[in-house]
Amino acid sequence: MTKDSPVVSLKEVHKSFGALKVLDGVDFSVGRGDVLVLIGRSGSGKSTALRCIDRFETIDSGEIHVCGHRVDAPDIDLRALRQDVGIVFQSYNLFPHLTIEQNITLAPVSVKRMAKAEARERAAAVLAQVGLAEKLDAYPEQLSGGQQQRAAIARSLAMQPKVMLFDEVTSALDPELTGEVLKVIEALAADGMTMVMVTHEMGFARGIADKVVFMHAGKVHETGTASILAAPATPELAQFVGTGF
Amino acid sequence: MGLNLDFSVVLERWPLFWDGAVMTLKLAALAIVFGAIIGTFCAVGRNSGNRLIARACTLYVEAIRNTPLLVQIFLVYFGLASIGFKFSAFSVAATALAINVGAYTAEIMRAGFESIPTGQIEAAEGLALSRFQIYWHVILLPATEKVYPALTSQFVLLMLASSVTSQISAEELTAVANYIQSDTYRAFETYILVAIAYVVLSLVLRAGFWALGFALFPRRRRLGTAL
Numbered sequence: 001m002t003k004d005s006p007v008v009s010l011k012e013v014h015k016s017f018g019a020l021k022v023l024d025g026v027d028f029s030v031g032r033g034d035v036l037v038l039i040g041r042s043g044s045g046k047s048t049a050l051r052c053i054d055r056f057e058t059i060d061s062g063e064i065h066v067c068g069h070r071v072d073a074p075d076i077d078l079r080a081l082r083q084d085v086g087i088v089f090q091s092y093n094l095f096p097h098l099t100i101e102q103n104i105t106l107a108p109v110s111v112k113r114m115a116k117a118e119a120r121e122r123a124a125a126v127l128a129q130v131g132l133a134e135k136l137d138a139y140p141e142q143l144s145g146g147q148q149q150r151a152a153i154a155r156s157l158a159m160q161p162k163v164m165l166f167d168e169v170t171s172a173l174d175p176e177l178t179g180e181v182l183k184v185i186e187a188l189a190a191d192g193m194t195m196v197m198v199t200h201e202m203g204f205a206r207g208i209a210d211k212v213v214f215m216h217a218g219k220v221h222e223t224g225t226a227s228i229l230a231a232p233a234t235p236e237l238a239q240f241v242g243t244g245f
Numbered sequence: 246m247g248l249n250l251d252f253s254v255v256l257e258r259w260p261l262f263w264d265g266a267v268m269t270l271k272l273a274a275l276a277i278v279f280g281a282i283i284g285t286f287c288a289v290g291r292n293s294g295n296r297l298i299a300r301a302c303t304l305y306v307e308a309i310r311n312t313p314l315l316v317q318i319f320l321v322y323f324g325l326a327s328i329g330f331k332f333s334a335f336s337v338a339a340t341a342l343a344i345n346v347g348a349y350t351a352e353i354m355r356a357g358f359e360s361i362p363t364g365q366i367e368a369a370e371g372l373a374l375s376r377f378q379i380y381w382h383v384i385l386l387p388a389t390e391k392v393y394p395a396l397t398s399q400f401v402l403l404m405l406a407s408s409v410t411s412q413i414s415a416e417e418l419t420a421v422a423n424y425i426q427s428d429t430y431r432a433f434e435t436y437i438l439v440a441i442a443y444v445v446l447s448l449v450l451r452a453g454f455w456a457l458g459f460a461l462f463p464r465r466r467r468l469g470t471a472l
Contacts, residue, residue, distance in 0.1 A: 054371060082373040093368035097387045097464050106382055107372035139464050152368075159372060 006065070007032050007163050007194045008053055013062035015048060022048045023059070024218035030163070030211070033192040037205040037226075040215035041240060046198045049215065050167050053196060054085050067162045083111065086156030087165040090172055092148040094140040100127065100151050101136045104158045112159070119158070126154040130184045146177030150184050157188075164188065166197035202229060202241060214240065254429045255438060265421030266442050272335070272417055273404035273450070276342035280403070281396075283343060284350025289380065291355055302351065309348030315409050317341050322413045338410035338417070346403045353395050357388030390462050397454040401447050408443075418442055 006029035015023035022045045030036040038046040051057045052064060055071050055078060064071035067084040094103050104126060105119035114122070127133050130150040132143075140148055149169055156164060166185065170178040182204050189195060189208050199205055205212060206226045214222040214237045222228055222237045232238040290302035309317065321341040325332060332340075361384050369383040389396070411420035418439060426435040459466055 056367060056370075078370075079373045079375065082371055085371075087368075087371040089364060089368065089371075091362075091364050093362075093364040095365060095368075095383055095387070097390060097462070107374060110378050110382065111373045111375075139468060141468070155372070 006030055007034075007067055008036075008196060009063075009065045010049065010052070011063040011065075013049070013052065013064060014060045015045075015052065015057060016060055021218055023052070026062070026215070026218070026220055028211075028213050028220055028223065030194060030196055032194055034210040035189050035195045035197070035208050036211045036213060037209040038196065038198045038213050038215060039200070039202070039205060039240070040221075044215040045218040046213075046215045047167055050165050050196060050198050053165060054082060054087050056087075079111070083159060084162045085165060086159060086161035086163070087167065088149070088152050088156055088169050090168040092140070092145070092152045092172075094148055094152055094155070096140050099137050099139055100132070100143070100154075103140070103151065104155045107155070107159050122158050123154075126157045127151070129157065129187070130154045131180070144177060145173050146180045149173065149177075149181045153181075153184055153188075163194040163196065166195065166199070168198050168200065170199065170201060205229065216240075250434055250437075251431060252434045252438070255425060255431050255434045258425050258429070261421050261425060262418070262438065262442060265416065265418035266446060268335070268415070268421075269404065269407055269417040269446060270449075272339055272342060272407045272410065272415065273400070275339040276346050276403055276407070277400045279339075279343035280346030280350050280400075283347030284352075285354050285385075287347065287351035288354035288358055291351065292358055306348045306351050309345055310352070314341075314345055314406055315412060317345055318410060318413060334410070334413045334415040337413060338407070338415035342403060342407055342410070345406075346399065349399050349403075350396065353392045353399060354388065356395075357392035358384055360391050361388055386461070390465070393454075393458055393462075397451065397458075400454070401450050404446060404450055405443060418446075 009029035010026050013023050013026040014021070024045075026045070026049055028036065038050060040046045048057055052059055053066055053071065055076065059072050062072065066081060069076060069081045069084065071081060094100070095106070098106065101120060101123045104123035105116065108114040108119040108122060109116055124133065124136060127136060130153055132147060132150055132154065135143060135147065135151065140151070143151060153169075169185075170181050173181060178201065182201065185195070185197070186208055206229050209226045212224060212226055212228055213220055214228070216236045222232065222234050228237065229241055232241055287302045287305060290298045291306070293299055318338065318341040321344070322334075322337045325337065365383055365387075366379060369379045374382065407417055408419035410417060411423060414420060422435050422439040426432040429435065464470070
C-alpha cells in the first residue's frame with residue numbers, strides 16, 4: 001500500500017444471499033483521513049457492503065482491499081485485518097459480564113499482548129475521549145444506550161485501528177442520545193480518523209462526509225461530495241433525501 | 246398396631262453415617278468437577294464446525310440421557326473388570342457419575358452457549374480475538390451465568406442419585422444405611438435419618454453453589470442481581 005493509495009477500496013463487488021443479489025458490482029474507495037457515508041433504503045446493500053470490508057460477509061466476486069489486506073483472498077489473516085479495522089454495531093454489543101474498563105482492555109491485552117497497566121491507561125484515555133471517564137468501573141447495563149454506544153466506540157479505538165466502520169450506530173437511540181454519539185464521531189473525524197459509516201442521519205452526513213455513496217438495488221447509484229444530498233442527480237436519491245430515508 | 250420408633254440403636258452408629266455422608270460428598274464433588282469439564286468440552290464440541298467431533302459428542306450425550314444411571318454404573322463396573330482393570334468401587338462410582346453428569350452438563354451448557362447473542366461474538370471477532378479467546382472471555386462465563394441455576398440443580402440431583410452406587414458397594418450414605426438397618430433391624434428409623442442427612446447435604450451443596458456463584462459472577466454481586 002503506497003502513501004496515497006486508498007485505505008479501503010471495493011472493486012466490482014458482487015454478493016448474493018441465495019437467489020437475492022445484494023451487491024451488484026459495487027465500487028467505492030476511501031482515502032486516508034476521509035469520511036465516507038453510505039446511505040440508501042433498507043435492503044439497498046449498504047450494511048452488507050460495510051460488513052464485507054471487515055469480512056463479516058464473504059463476497060462472490062470482485063476485490064476488496066483494506067489497509068494493505070486483500071480481504072477477498074481465501075487465505076486472509078482475519079485477525080491481522082481486524083486489528084487494523086474497528087467496527088461498531090447498531091446494538092453496541094458490549095460484553096455484559098465485564099466492566100467498561102474490562103470491555104476496553106480485553107482486546108489490547110489478549111490480542112496485542114499489551115501490559116495490563118498500559119491497557120488500563122489506554123482505556124482511561126479512550127473513555128475520556130468519548131466523554132465517559134467516570135464510567136470506567138460501571139457495567140454496561142448501568143449505562144444509557146448512548147453511553148453504551150460511546151463505550152463501544154472507545155473499545156474499538158483502544159485497538160488503535162487505521163479505519164473505523166460504523167453500522168447504523170444511532171438507529172437504536174432516541175434523538176438526544178443520537179446527538180451525543182454523533183458528537184463523538186465528529187470529533188474522531190476532526191482528528192483525521194478514516195471512517196466508513198452507514199447512517200440514516202442525513203443532516204449529520206451532510207456535515208461530516210467527504211464522500212457520500214448512495215446505494216440503490218445493490219449498486220452505487222450516485223456518489224459525490226455531501227453536495228449531492230442538496231442537489232441529487234437521480235430521481236431515486238431525490239426521493240430518498242426527500243422522504244428522509 | 247402402633248408405631249414404635251427407637252432411634253437410639255441407630256444413632257449409636259453415627260460415625261458410620263458421618264463417614265457415609267463424607268463419602269457421598271466426595272463422590273459428588275469429584276463427579277461434578279470432572280462432569281463439568283467433560284460437559285463443557287462436549288458442548289464446545291457439539292458447536293464446533295467439525296462434524297465428526299459434533300456427532301461423537303451428540304452420541305455420547307444421547308446414549309447417557311437415554312439409559313438408566315444404574316445400568317451405566319454396571320457397565321463401567323463390569324466392563325472395566327472384564328477387560329482386566331480392577332478399581333475400587335469408589336473410583337468406579339465416581340467415574341460413572343462423572344460420565345453421567347457430563348452428558349447433562351453438555352446439554353445445559355449448549356443451551357447457555359446458544360443464549361449468547363451472535364452480536365457479542367461478532368463484536369469479539371471484530372476486536373481480533375481468536376476463537377479460543379472468544380470462548381474463554383466472551384462466551385463461557387456469561388453462558389454459565391445464564392444456566393447456573395439449571396446447572397446447580399443438576400449437580401444436586403447427581404449428589405442424590407449417587408445413592409444408586411450403593412449397588413456396587415461404594416460406601417456412601419445409602420450403602421451405610423443398608424448396612425445399619427440390616428445390623429439393627431431398625432429400617433424405618435435408619436432411612437428417616439438418611440433422608441434427613443440427604444436434605445442437609447443438599448442444603449450444604451446449594452449453599453456452596455450460591456457462594457461459588459457469588460465468586461464467579463462479580464457483576465451479580467455488584468448489582469445485587471439474584472442468581
